[in-house]
Amino acid sequence: MADVSGKDLRTAERRIARIAHHLLPLATPPPPRPLPIQRSVASANDSYRRVHGEVSTREATWIPACDESGKEYTDIIYEKAVGEGIAKITINRPDRRNAFRPNTIKELIRAFNDARDDSTIGVIILTGKGNKAFCSGGDQALRSSDGYADFESFGRLNVLDLQVQIRRLPKPVIAMVAGYAVGGGQILHMVCDLTIAADNAVFGQTGPKVGSFDAGYGSSIMSRLIGPKKAREMWFLCRFYDAYEAEKMGLVNIVVPLERLELETLKWCREILRNSPMAIRVLKSALNAVDDGHAGLQELGGNATLVFYGTEEAMHPALGLPPFRPLPKHQVPLPLFSRRIIPLTPSAATAAASPKIVELGSLIANLTLEEARSLLDHLQDRLGVSVATFSPAAAAVAPGTATDAAAGAPAASEEKTEFDDVSSNARIATIKVIRALTNLALKEAKDLIEGFPKKFKEGVSKEEAKEAKKQLEEVGAKISIV
Numbered sequence: 001m002a003d004v005s006g007k008d009l010r011t012a013e014r015r016i017a018r019i020a021h022h023l024l025p026l027a028t029p030p031p032p033r034p035l036p037i038q039r040s041v042a043s044a045n046d047s048y049r050r051v052h053g054e055v056s057t058r059e060a061t062w063i064p065a066c067d068e069s070g071k072e073y074t075d076i077i078y079e080k081a082v083g084e085g086i087a088k089i090t091i092n093r094p095d096r097r098n099a100f101r102p103n104t105i106k107e108l109i110r111a112f113n114d115a116r117d118d119s120t121i122g123v124i125i126l127t128g129k130g131n132k133a134f135c136s137g138g139d140q141a142l143r144s145s146d147g148y149a150d151f152e153s154f155g156r157l158n159v160l161d162l163q164v165q166i167r168r169l170p171k172p173v174i175a176m177v178a179g180y181a182v183g184g185g186q187i188l189h190m191v192c193d194l195t196i197a198a199d200n201a202v203f204g205q206t207g208p209k210v211g212s213f214d215a216g217y218g219s220s221i222m223s224r225l226i227g228p229k230k231a232r233e234m235w236f237l238c239r240f241y242d243a244y245e246a247e248k249m250g251l252v253n254i255v256v257p258l259e260r261l262e263l264e265t266l267k268w269c270r271e272i273l274r275n276s277p278m279a280i281r282v283l284k285s286a287l288n289a290v291d292d293g294h295a296g297l298q299e300l301g302g303n304a305t306l307v308f309y310g311t312e313e314a315m316h317p318a319l320g321l322p323p324f325r326p327l328p329k330h331q332v333p334l335p336l337f338s339r340r341i342i343p344l345t346p347s348a349a350t351a352a353a354s355p356k357i358v359e360l361g362s363l364i365a366n367l368t369l370e371e372a373r374s375l376l377d378h379l380q381d382r383l384g385v386s387v388a389t390f391s392p393a394a395a396a397v398a399p400g401t402a403t404d405a406a407a408g409a410p411a412a413s414e415e416k417t418e419f420d421d422v423s424s425n426a427r428i429a430t431i432k433v434i435r436a437l438t439n440l441a442l443k444e445a446k447d448l449i450e451g452f453p454k455k456f457k458e459g460v461s462k463e464e465a466k467e468a469k470k471q472l473e474e475v476g477a478k479i480s481i482v
């Protein structure tokens, strides 16, 4: 028989005693072990399955990751899966059953921040090194009267910041639990969105035995997860519960054989990753909102704002609603617009010009609108003059408008108005007025002031043209009625 020293015996006794007072007495015999992975699937060949198929259950290839500080991690391992949107954060203090010290929490916060900001990451796994413990809570050797103190001269309870960070993180966090998840470690898995437990997992609180308690998430979320009676039992009695009991209580999502723990967790990650990240982000905040009070509403509200920012209305809030009353038919705009239009009207001065000018004038007069536009661009590039310089005496200057009158209108026409270039300053206000004048939809109104010359209004009276001119000038547009 091998020699056993007195010290070894004492250590063994101490360990047995430590576990024993958590595990005994069990109120009921352990429940029969269900099959490790249960599925409640109506049909393995339903249309959902045929469309979406099964996700891969292969292993991931992990590469070490760091955050922007580039600082090494000592208490954790931070990795990302090659070619997949999965990050894995592992508490790396196995000789302490992955108990955390303040530095561990600081590193966890850095890694979670990085995974949050990395747009290639969609799901984060939190786990512990080895098979013996996910995390055994705060490092009891470092507890002092003002919290947990390691390299600093003061104590902290910075795990509370980490809990909040995980709750607010806009991506799912999955706790992958093997072995003990006790004390502050059990609370960490509870604030994660999902928990995949190995069949050797053990859950429980020890606070009242070691002079501590978590009256924050550790109490409220536990009560939400397993119900108020069970939460009281867990805290008041400080018993430990195995993985199957935990599953029955609703503390974990699924129990799997230890050797399949990571593969099953990866499968869950991959299933999440094929769904809409924004839908999941909003759902996470919605599921947390009531329990997180104002902070929960703030998170949910922030997500609503983000979704709103993607809409046209948020980009142009000043545009308001489209005009309610449809305009009479003759006023319904025929879309037509111009960045630059030269009003080509004959004048008395033309007759007095030299033959060269008359010929040039005649050539210009016969240009199509497209050619006229090209000519203006050319002149502008060549001579550096603005289009407005070429507008006739009337008043056309950027960002002006002018509408062509009805075809065949007798006089060269006070009933025409054409749009010239609309400056960005006046743009939104101009669009708004145009919509009121024309009943155009937002997009059409925007196209109107940006697009190639097209008709704006047809058959309008002089008074209407003047009124339109007045309204547009009031918002900074410059108009000519020719």
Ligand SMILES: CC(C)(COP(=O)(O)OP(=O)(O)OC[C@H]1O[C@@H](n2cnc3c(N)ncnc32)[C@H](O)[C@@H]1OP(=O)(O)O)[C@@H](O)C(=O)NCCC(=O)NCCSC(=O)c1cc(O)c2ccccc2c1O
Pocket (backbone or CB within 6 Å): 015, 018, 019, 095, 096, 097, 099, 132, 133, 136, 137, 138, 139, 140, 141, 157, 158, 159, 160, 180, 182, 183, 184, 185, 206, 207, 210, 212, 213, 214, 215
């Ligand atoms: C987890 C155990 C049941 C495992 O038992 P096992 O027999 O497998 O292993 P050992 O007991 O021999 O442990 C091996 C080795 O690890 C050391 N160790 C284990 N846990 C811790 C720990 N939490 N802190 C420091 N060191 C730990 C252990 O001493 C051994 O070292 P050796 O040198 O002797 O080999 C069992 O280990 C256990 O019950 N651990 C203690 C669990 C515990 O009480 N945790 C603290 C609860 S309080 C808490 O976590 C907490 C943290 C916070 O930050 C809070 C913040 C705000 C409010 C409340 C908080 C809070 O309550």
